[in-house]
Amino acid sequence: MENLKENIKKIEPDFQVTKIDEHIYHMVMQDPFMADCCSFFSSIEEFMEHGIGFVIIKDNQLVAGASSYTFHEGCIEVTIGTHAQYRR
Secondary structure (H helix, E strand, O other): OHHHHHHHHOOOOOEEEEEOOHHHHHHHHHOOOHHHHOOOOOOHHHHHHHOOEEEEEEOOEEEEEEEEEEEEOOEEEEEEEEOHHHOO
């Protein structure tokens, strides 16, 4: 966990790491590329109950995301995506 916290501190200040909440969920679902982060869940309520995820935002635009794609028996499968212009 400490490694993750240290890596987050190294992200350029223009980029914001944010947990997917109700507001971000709607942003994710409106972005054809990023919608996969939440599309398995039938509703925002189901995602909030069983899912978890984080996105990176720059200039009010989603640039990357990682979240639970499916869930079952106390486990999750994870999906990760980054818009092409931000990949390195």
